[in-house]
Amino acid sequence: MAKDKDYRQMIHTARWAALRRSVLSAHPLCERCLEQDRTEAATEVHHICPVEDAVAYADKRRRMFDPSNLRALCHNCHVEAHKALGRAGKAAAIRRNEEQTRQVIERFFGKRAET
Template sequence: MAKDMEYQQLIHASKWLRLRKLILTRTPLCQRCLAEGRTTAATEVHHIRPVEEAIAFNDKQQRMYDQTNLQALCHDCHVRTHTELGRSGRKATKKRNEKQVKQIIKKFFDGERGEDRGPIF
């Protein structure tokens, strides 16, 4: 899944790597597998509310490091979760990017344009 540069910066930060290690130490078994009656080692940490959907960098940081927004999963469950949420693949990336452009336009430009004006593009 293609991620923006701010996400890349956050996911490679030592603060994230320490938090990831802490989550996997505290929750060594896949939470989804446990809920489905299986016992599998957790190897990945999933952000329940996606970091890349936040617009402002501060919001991305908040989501990245919020422990209540994290879930320990095995690789298979992590992939399955993203697939079920429609957050993997080219179509999902395109849809996510279009949604983010609309959010940015609404946040930064809608209040400044008069109703009688046409689109900004």
């Protein structure tokens, strides 16, 4: 996944390091593995809503540091979570494009027919 420069800057802050540590000490076991009755040490912290999907810097920051947007995962589950996000992200991008195309057509061709 391409990481943008705001993300790279925030991931290297002391604030993120402290938050990451506190998430991992509150959840020493992978949350996704636990749901599937496996016991695996959590080693990574996942952002449920991807930080770099936000457009405005303030929104990126909110997602980055929002404890409710974080999940403690093992490496394998983190990889799987991003694979799932990639699939969902592609489908959402296609839907967004189709909707924008529809609006453009309506605006430039639909309205002109009325005047």
